Amino acid sequence: xxxxxxxxxxxxxNLRMLGTSGFFLLTSTIQPVIFATVAFYMFKSGxxxxxxxxxxxxxxxxxxxxxxxxxxGGMIQWQRWQGTLELGVGAPxxxxxxxxxxxxxxxxxxxxxxxxxxxWGRIVFGVPLHFVHPWLFLLALPASVVALGLMGLxxxxxxxxxxxxxxxxNLLEYPVWIASGLVFSxxxxxxxxxxxxxxxxPYWGILALRHAALGGEVWGPLAMLTLLSIASLAISTxxxxxxxxxxxxxxxxxxx
Amino acid sequence: xxxxxxxxxxxxxxxxxxxxxPLDVEAVxxxxxxxxxxxxxxxxxxxxxxxxTTIKMLITLLLPTSGQARVLGCDVVENAREVRKRIGYxxxxxxxxxxxxxAYDNLRYFAELYxxxxxxxxxxxxxxxxxxxxxxxxxxxxxxxxxxxxxxxxIARGILHDPEVVFLDEPTIGVDPVGARGLRQTxxxxxxxxxxVLLTTHYMFEADALCDRIAVIAKGEIVGEGxxxxxxxxxxxxxxxxxxxxxxxxxxxxxVRALEGVTAVxxxxxxxxxxxxxxxxxxxxxxAPILAVLNGVEVVRVSSREPTLEDAYVAxxxxx
Numbered sequence: 001x002x003x004x005x006x007x008x009x010x011x012x013x014n015l016r017m018l019g020t021s022g023f024f025l026l027t028s029t030i031q032p033v034i035f036a037t038v039a040f041y042m043f044k045s046g047x048x049x050x051x052x053x054x055x056x057x058x059x060x061x062x063x064x065x066x067x068x069x070x071x072x073g074g075m076i077q078w079q080r081w082q083g084t085l086e087l088g089v090g091a092p093x094x095x096x097x098x099x100x101x102x103x104x105x106x107x108x109x110x111x112x113x114x115x116x117x118x119x120w121g122r123i124v125f126g127v128p129l130h131f132v133h134p135w136l137f138l139l140a141l142p143a144s145v146v147a148l149g150l151m152g153l154x155x156x157x158x159x160x161x162x163x164x165x166x167x168x169x170n171l172l173e174y175p176v177w178i179a180s181g182l183v184f185s186x187x188x189x190x191x192x193x194x195x196x197x198x199x200x201x202p203y204w205g206i207l208a209l210r211h212a213a214l215g216g217e218v219w220g221p222l223a224m225l226t227l228l229s230i231a232s233l234a235i236s237t238x239x240x241x242x243x244x245x246x247x248x249x250x251x252x253x254x255x256x
Numbered sequence: 257x258x259x260x261x262x263x264x265x266x267x268x269x270x271x272x273x274x275x276x277x278p279l280d281v282e283a284v285x286x287x288x289x290x291x292x293x294x295x296x297x298x299x300x301x302x303x304x305x306x307x308x309t310t311i312k313m314l315i316t317l318l319l320p321t322s323g324q325a326r327v328l329g330c331d332v333v334e335n336a337r338e339v340r341k342r343i344g345y346x347x348x349x350x351x352x353x354x355x356x357x358x359a360y361d362n363l364r365y366f367a368e369l370y371x372x373x374x375x376x377x378x379x380x381x382x383x384x385x386x387x388x389x390x391x392x393x394x395x396x397x398x399x400x401x402x403x404x405x406x407x408x409x410x411i412a413r414g415i416l417h418d419p420e421v422v423f424l425d426e427p428t429i430g431v432d433p434v435g436a437r438g439l440r441q442t443x444x445x446x447x448x449x450x451x452x453v454l455l456t457t458h459y460m461f462e463a464d465a466l467c468d469r470i471a472v473i474a475k476g477e478i479v480g481e482g483x484x485x486x487x488x489x490x491x492x493x494x495x496x497x498x499x500x501x502x503x504x505x506x507x508x509x510x511x512v513r514a515l516e517g518v519t520a521v522x523x524x525x526x527x528x529x530x531x532x533x534x535x536x537x538x539x540x541x542x543x544a545p546i547l548a549v550l551n552g553v554e555v556v557r558v559s560s561r562e563p564t565l566e567d568a569y570v571a572x573x574x575x576x
Binding site for chain 1: 267268315316317318319337340341345347349351352353354355356357361364365366368369370371374397413
């Protein structure tokens with residue numbers, strides 16, 4: 001068994017499936033533009049200079065998070081409805097490895113949200129696309145996407161056990177936007193929310209992207225993204241193993 | 257190759273809307289059987305008899321509540337990953353495929369999951385497509401496939417990694433007669449190629465035509481086991497009389513059942529008509545006593561024939 005090959009083929013196959021989904025393409029094309037438009041008007045009305053790129057990055061990251069969250073939440077449920085969840089579980093590789101490429105592909109498509117937001121901002125609102133550290137920005141982007149994808153993998157593992165756990169994904173969209181500082185700075189939030197922000201990859205992802213674009217320390221957030229990615233991978237390996245065992249005991253892998 | 261020892265599986269569900277109470281449903285109640293190398297073993301039973309639950313325990317998708325099962329010497333609970341590497345399984349029905357992918361991409365993905373090496377993948381995929389009769393259609397998306405084509409693709413996926421043991425759960429369900437015949441030939445080819453096959457079905461002729469040995473399962477228990485010929489001989493001695501009637505009520509059927517020598521009576525409803533299938537011991541001629549009991553009921557046709565596996569099955573599962 002070659003883990004890298006499984007990830008590569010699974011990633012390509014899932015991108016191919018997402019590319020044929022009209023619903024997915026429509027929502028992932030339109031949603032970022034709506035987020036971006038709302039964010040630009042909000043920040044414009046604030047009247048502060050130099051914040052348009054700040055807003056554009058936040059809006060883009062909102063799209064990345066939404067795509068990852070709903071992609072991961074829907075993935076297991078969709079596999080269950082389609083009858084392929086049992087095939088994934090019944091395959092020899094560990095379940096986390098089977099579904100890792102799916103969540104990575106979901107997060108990867110979220111990069112489009114970021115790109116679309118920046119292009120939309122440039123064309124419609126005249127946002128200056130000047131990056132202080134362009135190479136670090138190009139490094140921070142995939143690091144953020146991988147970290148979010150792996151967090152999606154942790155979430156996906158719970159959906160194996162609970163048939164309707166993806167309803168949880170609806171509840172997690174806005175709180176994570178706010179706790180990660182995607183809409184506004186976390187400095188305005190109560191102090192007790194800080195530890196929550198610190199364990200969220202979108203928080204460190206947007207920090208890395210904003211610092212790379214507008215100036216600031218990038219390596220610290222990148223290190224945190226790496227750490228959270230490793231932690232997510234370890235947790236998801238454990239939870240997939242545990243939840244797979246419980247799902248086999250409780251018979252929740254199939255619909256019948 | 258496959259060994260089930262006192263396998264049991266209970267599902268816990270709930271009943272009631274406001275005050276939910278736990279309810280245990282025993283799907284499989286102490287099933288034991290053994291399948292030898294190169295054998296095609298059939299698990300035959302009505303819907304809800306526990307066939308799929310049994311097969312899912314054997315392929316490691318469900319944990320048994322109690323009992324033990326081994327496939328190729330590996331315990332299905334303790335050594336699930338080893339079992340998964342060495343078996344193939346196929347479920348009947350439309351589900352279980354990536355609809356938006358082509359058949360080729362489906363197979364390529366599963367080839368990767370089952371460790372078919374990169375160099376061999378193309379040749380192996382071509383080989384299984386040829387075997388199941390889908391060669392030339394592999395670039396089409398699965399969502400446009402007919403039920404029969406999907407079933408063929410299921411089988412191709414199940415044998416892609418050349419497993420020693422193949423589990424087939426109602427592989428011909430819902431497939432048209434010509435397609436089903438083709439699938440049965442594919443199954444026979446698998447056995448000819450040396451595979452050990454466990455097949456579940458509720459089609460008697462399919463089990464009769466394909467299986468070396470059969471276990472009949474009803475209400476979660478095995479109620480008969482043997483070769484098709486043994487089952488017929490053991491359960492149905494003598495002859496079977498079929499009487500086509502109009503308007504035989506339950507009391508009349510019970511009167512037929514009470515006749516001396518009658519061992520089982522099954523009633524099939526066909527439109528307005530009923531077919532009474534009467535099994536009797538020995539060579540006793542039952543036409544006259546049956547017609548006497550059916551006095552007042554319109555009899556259309558009476559015929560007598562040799563017992564089939566279906567008669568044996570009906571006798572074993574109690575006319576369900």
